[in-house]
Amino acid sequence: QRIRSQNIVPCTVSQLLAAEQVDETFRIRDVEISQVTIMGIIRHAEKAPTNILYKVDDMTAAPMDVRQWVDTDEAGGENVVVPPGTYVKVAGHLRSFQNKKSLVAFKIMPLENMNEFTTHLLEIVNAHMILRKNLMSASRVPQSFASAGMGDVGGYGGGGSLPVNGLTAHQSQVLNLIKNCPVPEGMSLQELKLQLHNMSMSTIKQAVEFLSSEGHIYSTVDDDHYKSTDAE
Amino acid sequence: MGDVHEVPRRRVATAHLAQHIGQPVCFVGRVEKIHPTGKFFVLSDGEGKNTTVELREPLDEEISGIVEVVGRVTNQATIMCMSYVQFREDKSPFDLELYNEALKIIHEFPEYFPFG
Numbered sequence: 425q426r427i428r429s430q431n432i433v434p435c436t437v438s439q440l441l442a443a444e445q446v447d448e449t450f451r452i453r454d455v456e457i458s459q460v461t462i463m464g465i466i467r468h469a470e471k472a473p474t475n476i477l478y479k480v481d482d483m484t485a486a487p488m489d490v491r492q493w494v495d496t497d498e499a500g501g502e503n504v505v506v507p508p509g510t511y512v513k514v515a516g517h518l519r520s521f522q523n524k525k526s527l528v529a530f531k532i533m534p535l536e537n538m539n540e541f542t543t544h545l546l547e548i549v550n551a552h553m554i555l556r557k558n559l560m561s562a563s564r565v566p567q568s569f570a571s572a573g574m575g576d577v578g579g580y581g582g583g584g585s586l587p588v589n590g591l592t593a594h595q596s597q598v599l600n601l602i603k604n605c606p607v608p609e610g611m612s613l614q615e616l617k618l619q620l621h622n623m624s625m626s627t628i629k630q631a632v633e634f635l636s637s638e639g640h641i642y643s644t645v646d647d648d649h650y651k652s653t654d655a656e
Numbered sequence: 657m658g659d660v661h662e663v664p665r666r667r668v669a670t671a672h673l674a675q676h677i678g679q680p681v682c683f684v685g686r687v688e689k690i691h692p693t694g695k696f697f698v699l700s701d702g703e704g705k706n707t708t709v710e711l712r713e714p715l716d717e718e719i720s721g722i723v724e725v726v727g728r729v730t731n732q733a734t735i736m737c738m739s740y741v742q743f744r745e746d747k748s749p750f751d752l753e754l755y756n757e758a759l760k761i762i763h764e765f766p767e768y769f770p771f772g
Contacts, residue, residue, distance in 0.1 A: 436769060436770065438664065438770045438771060438772055439770060442770070453767075465741060467661065481661065483664070483665045483666075483667060483682045483726070483771075484664055484769075484770065484771050484772065485663075485664055485772060486661075486662040486663065487661070487662075509741055511741075511743075511744075535744075536744070536747045536748075537747055537748040538722070538743040538744060538745070538748075538750045539748060539750060539751050539754065542751065542754050542755045542758045545758045545761070545762055545769070546758050546761060548762075548768065548769055549761055549762060549765045549768045549769050552768040552769075553765065553768050556768075
């Protein structure tokens with residue numbers, strides 16, 4: 425039920441190699457990570473019957489092993505192997521076996537616009553800085569981190585309109601309702617939907633995820649109830 | 657390909673080369689000119705400053721646009737190229753100035769963007 429394990433965090437290969445493993449979880453400087461994205465150039469590709477093994481190089485360390493399982497049931501058969509020399513974005517899970525780290529990819533896509541690579545560099549710094557800040561802030565640590573996942577437009581929870589004070593109109597409305605809620609368990613997503621007739625549940629959820637990752641709100645009894653971090 | 661691809665290669669601009677003599681680096685720039693022998697070429701970075709890239713073997717193809725070079729910095733603050741790749745710009749032009757700004761950020765926060 426922990427939202428944190430559903431985060432997808434942009435990382436460098438060097439960060440992944442340095443991640444510490446405790447039981448089933450990995451931590452980069454104490455921040456828990458599971459699903460990650462990397463961007464790099466394919467140095468090597470090897471096709472086997474059930475999987476394709478790539479070596480992806482982002483210059484921060486030696487190339488990382490990235491394994492993509494082939495769907496052998498797929499009609500028409502072949503998974504297309506991305507050729508070496510191609511810049512790709514990879515989304516996958518970090519794994520460690522016999523002390524060697526690798527990624528199991530659920531998505532590998534060639535970059536069509538290399539400016540995405542520049543954005544990725546900045547998103548890595550931003551994401552790890554926010555995660556670290558959330559970890560360091562006392563007591564009420566926000567539970568979720570909404571990262572710009574693959575193909576997301578607008579970055580972290582953008583509401584479409586120009587933000588004021590760093591929040592869009594949607595985000596401000598949601599935050600104000602949560603702030604003014606007197607109930608100990610805070611405001612539920614259902615109550616927010618009842619009060620905000622103009623917003624779809626998915627818009628409300630996006631706003632809540634963003635506010636939570638920025639530290640304005642935190643979840644209480646479960647992932648559906650939130651209180652404001654600005655104490656009354 | 658050579659062992660320089662197995663170690664961290666810091667992303668740098670022209671101004672940083674003097675501080676990285678002998679070290680493996682990754683340099684992204686725009687092709688300005690290619691020597692007639694094909695043994696070296698000049699790239700400009702996002703600040704418009706030029707860097708000379710030397711090759712062990714002459715170029716066997718035309719290069720143009722944005723190129724990313726992996727290599728080692730020589731004593732003369734040029735780059736001895738071990739490999740290069742051309743950035744695709746068929747869909748969108750690459751914003752080299754923005755990349756240069758990103759370099760400043762990643763250099764400023766090594767704790768969030770470690771090389772090695």
